[in-house]
Amino acid sequence: MNIYNYLLGKISEKGAAYLILIDPDKISGEKLSGFIKKCESSGVDGFLVGGSLMMNGNLGNTISVIKEQTSLPAVIFPGGISQVSPNADAILFLSLVSGRNPEHLIGKQIMAAPMIKAYNLETIPTGYILVESGSVTTAEYISGSRPIPRNKPEIAVATALAAQYLGMKMIYLEGGSGAQIPVPDEMIKLVSCNVDVPVIAGGGIRSAREARQKVESGASIIVTGNYFEDEDNWHSIKEFADAVHVKTAEHHRTAEAPVCNN
Numbered sequence: 001m002n003i004y005n006y007l008l009g010k011i012s013e014k015g016a017a018y019l020i021l022i023d024p025d026k027i028s029g030e031k032l033s034g035f036i037k038k039c040e041s042s043g044v045d046g047f048l049v050g051g052s053l054m055m056n057g058n059l060g061n062t063i064s065v066i067k068e069q070t071s072l073p074a075v076i077f078p079g080g081i082s083q084v085s086p087n088a089d090a091i092l093f094l095s096l097v098s099g100r101n102p103e104h105l106i107g108k109q110i111m112a113a114p115m116i117k118a119y120n121l122e123t124i125p126t127g128y129i130l131v132e133s134g135s136v137t138t139a140e141y142i143s144g145s146r147p148i149p150r151n152k153p154e155i156a157v158a159t160a161l162a163a164q165y166l167g168m169k170m171i172y173l174e175g176g177s178g179a180q181i182p183v184p185d186e187m188i189k190l191v192s193c194n195v196d197v198p199v200i201a202g203g204g205i206r207s208a209r210e211a212r213q214k215v216e217s218g219a220s221i222i223v224t225g226n227y228f229e230d231e232d233n234w235h236s237i238k239e240f241a242d243a244v245h246v247k248t249a250e251h252h253r254t255a256e257a258p259v260c261n262n
């Protein structure tokens, strides 16, 4: 299965796709199996797997469990070159285009490329844009790059356009995992109105209402991670999925695409 086309299909069918990020450091064993099943029965469209830091989690095992438990795709969201696994369905081939750290723009990609070729992994070239989100996030600290100021959406637009013109197939507007505040709606709107490729929004989304707002602002894919690391929140996975799936969920039919004035 071509995962990029799968995601485009979900976006066109449901209005937007909902992906859950699994950090192998945070969940494993039976809890992981239970979580994956719960996500599938709640309408989640797939999984991202990875993290800025990998302390003791096992990425390969996590992906294997996903493959055993569901038919949903497992896409690597790499925090580093050690996070390339042959079991995955695809890898977000990220370039941290908001930063000026050459290691994260192209250096690590060169190191990972031969492995990706050997594993015959599908790559989804993605312009990764870090946005200021209230405090320093792990992604910002580890990558040694400055995020785009939240009140400068025009910088995000120019950055996203440059990524698109370089051939990237998706733009990831990232507040950073556990962000205090998510990427501003206004920035999502301006970026999605200006690029032709799907915009992913993630980082600090903790309610179905916020997820829905990001879709109404123009995001085509919503990613949440932290919020469902707490098992007490699992009951609301379906609520999040329904909120993201603006075209198909009965009670969300009123959603409208953002009006672009350009």
Ligand code: 1GP
Pocket (backbone or CB within 6 Å): 021, 174, 175, 176, 177, 178, 179, 201, 202, 203, 204, 205, 223, 224, 225, 226, 227
């Ligand atoms: C992080 O965008 C993802 O890369 C998810 O963020 O963990 O804050 O939901 P959260």
